[in-house]
Amino acid sequence: MHTMLNNLSLAETERWLREPDEKPLEELWAAADAARRDTVGDAVHLRGLIEISNCCTRNCAYCGLRVENKTLKRYRMEKDEIVACAHQAKQFGYGTTVLQAGEDVGISREWMADLIRAIKSETGLAVTLSLGERDEADLAAWREAGADRYLLRFETSDPELYARIHPPAQGKTVSDRPAILRQLKALGYEAGSGVMIGIPGQTYASLARDIALFRELDLDMIGVGPFIAHPGTPLGSQSLPSAPEGEQVPNTELMTYKVVALTRLACPEANIPSTTALATLNLANGRELGLLRGANILMPNLTPVDYRALYEIYPAKACIQETARDCNTCITARIRSINRTPGVGHGGRKRSA
Numbered sequence: 001m002h003t004m005l006n007n008l009s010l011a012e013t014e015r016w017l018r019e020p021d022e023k024p025l026e027e028l029w030a031a032a033d034a035a036r037r038d039t040v041g042d043a044v045h046l047r048g049l050i051e052i053s054n055c056c057t058r059n060c061a062y063c064g065l066r067v068e069n070k071t072l073k074r075y076r077m078e079k080d081e082i083v084a085c086a087h088q089a090k091q092f093g094y095g096t097t098v099l100q101a102g103e104d105v106g107i108s109r110e111w112m113a114d115l116i117r118a119i120k121s122e123t124g125l126a127v128t129l130s131l132g133e134r135d136e137a138d139l140a141a142w143r144e145a146g147a148d149r150y151l152l153r154f155e156t157s158d159p160e161l162y163a164r165i166h167p168p169a170q171g172k173t174v175s176d177r178p179a180i181l182r183q184l185k186a187l188g189y190e191a192g193s194g195v196m197i198g199i200p201g202q203t204y205a206s207l208a209r210d211i212a213l214f215r216e217l218d219l220d221m222i223g224v225g226p227f228i229a230h231p232g233t234p235l236g237s238q239s240l241p242s243a244p245e246g247e248q249v250p251n252t253e254l255m256t257y258k259v260v261a262l263t264r265l266a267c268p269e270a271n272i273p274s275t276t277a278l279a280t281l282n283l284a285n286g287r288e289l290g291l292l293r294g295a296n297i298l299m300p301n302l303t304p305v306d307y308r309a310l311y312e313i314y315p316a317k318a319c320i321q322e323t324a325r326d327c328n329t330c331i332t333a334r335i336r337s338i339n340r341t342p343g344v345g346h347g348g349r350k351r352s353a
Protein backbone atom coordinates (compact mmCIF):
# COMPACT_ATOMS: atom_id res chain seq x y z
CA MET A 1 0.00 0.00 0.00
CA HIS A 2 2.67 2.49 1.04
CA THR A 3 4.83 2.02 -2.03
CA MET A 4 2.07 3.87 -3.92
CA LEU A 5 3.13 6.98 -2.06
CA ASN A 6 6.72 6.91 -3.34
CA ASN A 7 7.74 9.28 -6.09
CA LEU A 8 4.61 11.36 -6.10
CA SER A 9 4.13 13.60 -9.12
CA LEU A 10 3.43 17.30 -8.71
CA ALA A 11 -0.25 16.67 -9.42
CA GLU A 12 -0.43 13.87 -6.82
CA THR A 13 1.38 16.00 -4.25
CA GLU A 14 -1.06 18.83 -4.86
CA ARG A 15 -3.97 16.40 -4.52
CA TRP A 16 -2.69 15.36 -1.06
CA LEU A 17 -2.27 18.98 -0.05
CA ARG A 18 -5.95 19.52 -0.91
CA GLU A 19 -7.18 16.27 0.70
CA PRO A 20 -9.80 17.16 3.36
CA ASP A 21 -10.73 13.67 4.63
CA GLU A 22 -9.22 12.05 7.67
CA LYS A 23 -9.43 8.47 6.35
CA PRO A 24 -7.04 8.84 3.38
CA LEU A 25 -4.84 11.16 5.43
CA GLU A 26 -4.34 8.35 7.95
CA GLU A 27 -2.69 6.49 5.09
CA LEU A 28 -0.40 9.44 4.37
CA TRP A 29 0.63 9.68 8.04
CA ALA A 30 1.31 5.95 8.19
CA ALA A 31 3.40 5.98 5.00
CA ALA A 32 5.48 8.94 6.23
CA ASP A 33 5.96 7.34 9.64
CA ALA A 34 7.08 4.07 8.05
CA ALA A 35 9.53 5.89 5.76
CA ARG A 36 10.92 7.79 8.76
CA ARG A 37 11.41 4.58 10.75
CA ASP A 38 13.08 2.78 7.81
CA THR A 39 15.53 5.56 7.00
CA VAL A 40 16.39 7.59 10.10
CA GLY A 41 15.01 5.28 12.80
CA ASP A 42 13.42 5.96 16.17
CA ALA A 43 16.02 8.37 17.57
CA VAL A 44 14.89 11.97 17.91
CA HIS A 45 18.01 14.09 17.55
CA LEU A 46 18.10 17.27 19.61
CA ARG A 47 19.48 20.54 18.30
CA GLY A 48 19.95 23.11 21.05
CA LEU A 49 18.92 26.46 19.61
CA ILE A 50 20.76 29.63 20.69
CA GLU A 51 19.24 32.83 19.31
CA ILE A 52 22.48 34.81 19.41
CA SER A 53 21.25 38.15 17.99
CA ASN A 54 17.93 39.65 16.95
CA CYS A 55 19.58 42.42 14.93
CA CYS A 56 18.73 42.30 11.23
CA THR A 57 19.41 44.55 8.25
CA ARG A 58 16.73 42.96 6.07
CA ASN A 59 13.10 43.79 5.67
CA CYS A 60 11.26 40.50 5.10
CA ALA A 61 7.53 41.14 4.87
CA TYR A 62 6.66 38.33 7.33
CA CYS A 63 9.23 38.63 10.11
CA GLY A 64 9.15 40.62 13.35
CA LEU A 65 12.94 41.09 13.33
CA ARG A 66 12.80 43.17 10.11
CA VAL A 67 14.81 46.38 10.30
CA GLU A 68 11.72 48.56 9.92
CA ASN A 69 10.21 47.16 13.11
CA LYS A 70 11.50 50.02 15.22
CA THR A 71 9.59 48.99 18.37
CA LEU A 72 11.72 45.89 19.00
CA LYS A 73 14.57 46.16 21.48
CA ARG A 74 17.67 44.65 19.89
CA TYR A 75 20.35 42.44 21.49
CA ARG A 76 23.49 40.62 20.52
CA MET A 77 24.84 37.99 22.94
CA GLU A 78 28.45 38.08 24.11
CA LYS A 79 30.77 35.31 23.01
CA ASP A 80 31.20 33.88 26.52
CA GLU A 81 27.42 33.82 27.07
CA ILE A 82 27.01 31.82 23.88
CA VAL A 83 29.79 29.39 24.76
CA ALA A 84 28.13 28.88 28.17
CA CYS A 85 24.89 27.92 26.39
CA ALA A 86 26.79 25.45 24.23
CA HIS A 87 28.19 23.84 27.38
CA GLN A 88 24.65 23.52 28.65
CA ALA A 89 23.68 21.80 25.40
CA LYS A 90 26.45 19.30 26.01
CA GLN A 91 25.28 18.69 29.60
CA PHE A 92 21.75 18.03 28.41
CA GLY A 93 23.10 15.48 25.93
CA TYR A 94 22.21 17.44 22.80
CA GLY A 95 24.42 16.51 19.83
CA THR A 96 24.22 19.82 18.03
CA THR A 97 24.04 23.48 18.79
CA VAL A 98 22.30 25.82 16.34
CA LEU A 99 23.49 29.43 16.31
CA GLN A 100 20.73 31.55 14.86
CA ALA A 101 20.42 35.31 14.28
CA GLY A 102 18.95 37.86 11.93
CA GLU A 103 21.13 39.01 9.07
CA ASP A 104 23.34 40.93 11.48
CA VAL A 105 26.26 42.90 10.01
CA GLY A 106 27.52 43.26 13.61
CA ILE A 107 28.41 39.56 13.43
CA SER A 108 31.76 39.78 11.68
CA ARG A 109 33.55 36.99 9.88
CA GLU A 110 36.37 36.82 12.45
CA TRP A 111 34.17 37.16 15.54
CA MET A 112 31.99 34.29 14.34
CA ALA A 113 34.96 32.12 13.32
CA ASP A 114 36.44 32.56 16.81
CA LEU A 115 33.14 31.60 18.40
CA ILE A 116 32.82 28.48 16.24
CA ARG A 117 36.37 27.40 17.10
CA ALA A 118 35.69 27.92 20.82
CA ILE A 119 32.50 25.84 20.76
CA LYS A 120 34.04 23.08 18.67
CA SER A 121 37.16 22.76 20.81
CA GLU A 122 35.39 23.07 24.18
CA THR A 123 32.33 20.89 23.50
CA GLY A 124 32.91 18.80 20.36
CA LEU A 125 29.27 19.35 19.42
CA ALA A 126 28.10 19.65 15.83
CA VAL A 127 27.63 23.33 14.99
CA THR A 128 24.80 24.51 12.75
CA LEU A 129 24.63 28.12 11.59
CA SER A 130 21.47 30.01 10.68
CA LEU A 131 22.67 33.55 10.00
CA GLY A 132 20.95 34.51 6.76
CA GLU A 133 22.51 35.38 3.42
CA ARG A 134 26.22 35.99 3.91
CA ASP A 135 29.16 36.45 1.53
CA GLU A 136 30.79 33.33 0.22
CA ALA A 137 34.01 34.38 2.01
CA ASP A 138 32.14 34.38 5.36
CA LEU A 139 30.57 31.00 4.67
CA ALA A 140 33.96 29.56 3.67
CA ALA A 141 35.71 30.99 6.76
CA TRP A 142 33.07 29.57 9.09
CA ARG A 143 33.24 26.17 7.45
CA GLU A 144 37.03 26.33 7.83
CA ALA A 145 36.54 27.22 11.53
CA GLY A 146 34.59 23.98 11.97
CA ALA A 147 30.91 24.73 11.34
CA ASP A 148 29.16 21.59 10.11
CA ARG A 149 25.77 22.70 8.81
CA TYR A 150 23.93 25.77 7.56
CA LEU A 151 20.20 26.52 7.52
CA LEU A 152 18.67 28.89 5.00
CA ARG A 153 15.00 28.47 4.15
CA PHE A 154 14.10 29.42 0.58
CA GLU A 155 10.59 30.24 1.93
CA THR A 156 8.84 29.69 -1.42
CA SER A 157 9.85 28.42 -4.87
CA ASP A 158 7.54 30.97 -6.53
CA PRO A 159 9.86 33.76 -7.75
CA GLU A 160 7.17 36.47 -7.76
CA LEU A 161 5.97 35.65 -4.26
CA TYR A 162 9.58 35.42 -3.06
CA ALA A 163 10.41 38.87 -4.44
CA ARG A 164 7.31 40.29 -2.78
CA ILE A 165 8.04 38.91 0.69
CA HIS A 166 11.84 39.08 0.64
CA PRO A 167 12.96 42.43 -0.78
CA PRO A 168 16.62 42.57 -1.80
CA ALA A 169 19.33 43.89 0.48
CA GLN A 170 20.39 47.51 -0.02
CA GLY A 171 21.96 47.91 -3.46
CA LYS A 172 21.46 44.24 -4.42
CA THR A 173 19.11 42.25 -6.64
CA VAL A 174 16.65 39.65 -5.30
CA SER A 175 18.62 36.77 -3.79
CA ASP A 176 18.75 33.27 -5.25
CA ARG A 177 18.55 31.05 -2.18
CA PRO A 178 18.62 27.73 -4.08
CA ALA A 179 21.94 28.91 -5.58
CA ILE A 180 23.26 29.74 -2.09
CA LEU A 181 22.20 26.27 -0.89
CA ARG A 182 24.19 24.67 -3.72
CA GLN A 183 27.15 26.85 -2.75
CA LEU A 184 26.87 25.72 0.89
CA LYS A 185 26.95 22.09 -0.20
CA ALA A 186 29.99 22.75 -2.39
CA LEU A 187 31.75 24.24 0.67
CA GLY A 188 31.12 20.95 2.50
CA TYR A 189 28.27 22.03 4.73
CA GLU A 190 25.22 19.90 5.32
CA ALA A 191 22.57 22.18 3.88
CA GLY A 192 19.16 22.78 5.37
CA SER A 193 16.24 24.70 3.98
CA GLY A 194 12.49 24.87 4.16
CA VAL A 195 9.43 27.00 3.69
CA MET A 196 6.62 28.66 5.57
CA ILE A 197 3.17 27.20 5.02
CA GLY A 198 0.23 29.49 4.27
CA ILE A 199 2.03 32.71 3.34
CA PRO A 200 -0.57 35.08 1.81
CA GLY A 201 -0.23 34.54 -1.95
CA GLN A 202 1.07 30.94 -1.66
CA THR A 203 -0.85 28.54 -3.92
CA TYR A 204 -1.23 24.77 -3.64
CA ALA A 205 0.63 24.34 -6.92
CA SER A 206 3.60 26.38 -5.68
CA LEU A 207 3.73 24.47 -2.39
CA ALA A 208 3.85 21.18 -4.36
CA ARG A 209 6.78 22.65 -6.33
CA ASP A 210 8.49 23.63 -3.04
CA ILE A 211 8.47 19.96 -2.01
CA ALA A 212 9.82 18.94 -5.43
CA LEU A 213 12.61 21.51 -4.99
CA PHE A 214 13.55 20.00 -1.60
CA ARG A 215 14.20 16.76 -3.44
CA GLU A 216 15.97 18.36 -6.38
CA LEU A 217 18.38 20.19 -4.05
CA ASP A 218 19.00 16.91 -2.16
CA LEU A 219 18.72 18.79 1.13
CA ASP A 220 20.18 17.30 4.30
CA MET A 221 17.69 19.10 6.56
CA ILE A 222 14.21 20.44 5.87
CA GLY A 223 12.25 22.59 8.30
CA VAL A 224 8.69 23.65 7.59
CA GLY A 225 6.26 25.53 9.77
CA PRO A 226 3.04 27.50 9.52
CA PHE A 227 3.20 31.19 8.69
CA ILE A 228 2.10 33.10 11.81
CA ALA A 229 0.96 36.68 11.30
CA HIS A 230 3.01 39.31 13.11
CA PRO A 231 1.04 42.59 13.43
CA GLY A 232 4.20 44.69 13.08
CA THR A 233 4.85 43.42 9.52
CA PRO A 234 3.26 43.99 6.07
CA LEU A 235 2.21 40.33 5.78
CA GLY A 236 0.77 40.34 9.28
CA SER A 237 -1.27 43.47 8.79
CA GLN A 238 -2.93 42.04 5.68
CA SER A 239 -1.56 44.59 3.25
CA LEU A 240 -0.40 41.93 0.79
CA PRO A 241 -2.88 39.98 -1.37
CA SER A 242 -3.97 36.35 -0.92
CA ALA A 243 -3.96 33.88 -3.79
CA PRO A 244 -7.25 33.54 -5.75
CA GLU A 245 -10.18 31.79 -4.05
CA GLY A 246 -9.52 28.05 -3.81
CA GLU A 247 -5.79 28.37 -4.51
CA GLN A 248 -4.55 29.96 -1.27
CA VAL A 249 -2.84 27.51 1.13
CA PRO A 250 -4.17 27.91 4.70
CA ASN A 251 -1.61 28.40 7.49
CA THR A 252 -3.04 25.58 9.58
CA GLU A 253 -1.77 22.79 11.75
CA LEU A 254 -3.25 20.16 9.41
CA MET A 255 -1.54 21.67 6.37
CA THR A 256 1.77 21.61 8.26
CA TYR A 257 1.42 17.86 8.95
CA LYS A 258 0.67 17.24 5.30
CA VAL A 259 3.83 19.07 4.25
CA VAL A 260 5.94 17.26 6.88
CA ALA A 261 4.61 13.88 5.68
CA LEU A 262 4.99 14.64 1.96
CA THR A 263 8.50 16.00 2.61
CA ARG A 264 9.48 12.75 4.35
CA LEU A 265 8.19 10.74 1.38
CA ALA A 266 9.99 12.98 -1.13
CA CYS A 267 13.24 13.11 0.86
CA PRO A 268 13.32 9.91 2.95
CA GLU A 269 16.84 10.44 4.35
CA ALA A 270 16.53 14.08 5.36
CA ASN A 271 16.57 15.31 8.94
CA ILE A 272 13.18 16.93 9.48
CA PRO A 273 12.34 18.89 12.63
CA SER A 274 8.96 19.17 14.27
CA THR A 275 9.14 22.95 14.56
CA THR A 276 8.49 25.60 17.19
CA ALA A 277 6.00 27.32 14.86
CA LEU A 278 3.98 24.07 14.81
CA ALA A 279 4.21 23.91 18.61
CA THR A 280 2.89 27.46 18.69
CA LEU A 281 -0.31 26.34 16.91
CA ASN A 282 -0.72 23.29 19.14
CA LEU A 283 1.28 23.47 22.36
CA ALA A 284 -0.36 20.34 23.78
CA ASN A 285 0.85 17.87 21.17
CA GLY A 286 1.79 19.54 17.88
CA ARG A 287 5.42 18.47 18.17
CA GLU A 288 4.49 14.88 18.97
CA LEU A 289 2.14 14.70 15.98
CA GLY A 290 4.89 16.11 13.76
CA LEU A 291 7.22 13.36 15.00
CA LEU A 292 4.54 10.74 14.28
CA ARG A 293 3.99 12.04 10.73
CA GLY A 294 7.52 12.14 9.34
CA ALA A 295 9.70 14.33 11.57
CA ASN A 296 12.75 13.07 13.50
CA ILE A 297 14.29 16.19 15.06
CA LEU A 298 13.41 18.61 17.87
CA MET A 299 15.08 21.95 18.54
CA PRO A 300 14.90 22.74 22.26
CA ASN A 301 15.58 26.39 23.02
CA LEU A 302 18.76 27.26 24.95
CA THR A 303 18.54 31.04 24.67
CA PRO A 304 18.87 32.78 28.06
CA VAL A 305 15.40 33.77 29.32
CA ASP A 306 16.16 37.52 29.22
CA TYR A 307 16.54 37.40 25.42
CA ARG A 308 13.83 34.91 24.47
CA ALA A 309 10.90 37.29 24.25
CA LEU A 310 13.00 39.63 22.10
CA TYR A 311 13.55 36.99 19.42
CA GLU A 312 10.01 37.60 18.28
CA ILE A 313 9.91 36.54 14.63
CA TYR A 314 6.19 35.93 15.23
CA PRO A 315 3.98 36.51 18.30
CA ALA A 316 3.16 34.05 21.09
CA LYS A 317 6.10 31.81 20.18
CA ALA A 318 6.31 28.66 22.30
CA CYS A 319 8.83 28.56 25.18
CA ILE A 320 9.44 32.29 25.71
CA GLN A 321 8.93 32.08 29.50
CA GLU A 322 10.77 28.82 30.02
CA THR A 323 14.40 28.20 30.88
CA ALA A 324 16.75 25.92 28.95
CA ARG A 325 16.29 23.33 31.69
CA ASP A 326 12.48 23.55 31.45
CA CYS A 327 12.70 22.91 27.72
CA ASN A 328 15.07 20.01 28.25
CA THR A 329 12.71 18.33 30.73
CA CYS A 330 9.70 19.04 28.55
CA ILE A 331 11.23 17.77 25.31
CA THR A 332 12.57 14.60 26.90
CA ALA A 333 9.13 13.77 28.32
CA ARG A 334 7.48 14.39 24.96
CA ILE A 335 9.89 12.01 23.21
CA ARG A 336 9.30 9.27 25.80
CA SER A 337 5.53 9.77 25.62
CA ILE A 338 5.50 8.54 22.01
CA ASN A 339 7.95 5.69 22.63
CA ARG A 340 10.86 7.26 20.85
CA THR A 341 14.35 7.85 22.24
CA PRO A 342 16.56 10.95 22.41
CA GLY A 343 19.29 10.66 19.78
CA VAL A 344 22.92 10.04 20.70
CA GLY A 345 25.80 11.64 18.76
CA HIS A 346 25.77 14.40 16.17
CA GLY A 347 22.78 13.04 14.24
CA GLY A 348 24.07 14.12 10.83
CA ARG A 349 22.59 13.20 7.47
CA LYS A 350 22.49 9.46 6.91
CA ARG A 351 22.96 8.26 3.37
CA SER A 352 21.82 4.87 2.22
CA ALA A 353 24.45 2.96 0.25
Ligand code: 5AD
Nearest residue numbers: 062063153196226227228230313314
Ligand atom coordinates in the same frame (compact mmCIF):
# COMPACT_ATOMS: atom_id res chain seq x y z
N1 5AD B 1 5.72 32.96 10.85
C1 5AD B 1 6.32 31.78 10.74
N2 5AD B 1 7.62 31.60 10.47
C2 5AD B 1 8.35 32.71 10.31
N3 5AD B 1 9.65 32.87 10.00
C3 5AD B 1 9.92 34.19 9.94
N4 5AD B 1 8.80 34.89 10.18
C4 5AD B 1 7.80 34.00 10.39
C5 5AD B 1 6.42 34.11 10.68
N5 5AD B 1 5.82 35.29 10.79
C6 5AD B 1 10.54 31.75 9.72
C7 5AD B 1 11.15 31.91 8.33
C8 5AD B 1 12.62 32.01 8.61
C9 5AD B 1 12.75 31.29 9.93
C10 5AD B 1 13.96 31.59 10.71
O1 5AD B 1 11.59 31.70 10.63
O2 5AD B 1 10.87 30.74 7.56
O3 5AD B 1 13.42 31.41 7.61
Ligand code: SF4
Nearest residue numbers: 056058060063066102
Ligand atom coordinates in the same frame (compact mmCIF):
# COMPACT_ATOMS: atom_id res chain seq x y z
FE1 SF4 C 1 15.88 39.22 9.08
FE2 SF4 C 1 15.66 36.58 8.76
FE3 SF4 C 1 13.62 38.00 9.76
FE4 SF4 C 1 14.28 38.26 7.18
S1 SF4 C 1 13.49 36.36 8.20
S2 SF4 C 1 13.83 39.95 8.60
S3 SF4 C 1 16.51 38.05 7.23
S4 SF4 C 1 15.61 37.70 10.72
Ligand code: FES
Nearest residue numbers: 319322327330331
Ligand atom coordinates in the same frame (compact mmCIF):
# COMPACT_ATOMS: atom_id res chain seq x y z
FE1 FES D 1 10.28 24.62 25.85
FE2 FES D 1 8.38 22.61 26.18
S1 FES D 1 10.10 22.68 24.88
S2 FES D 1 8.75 24.39 27.42
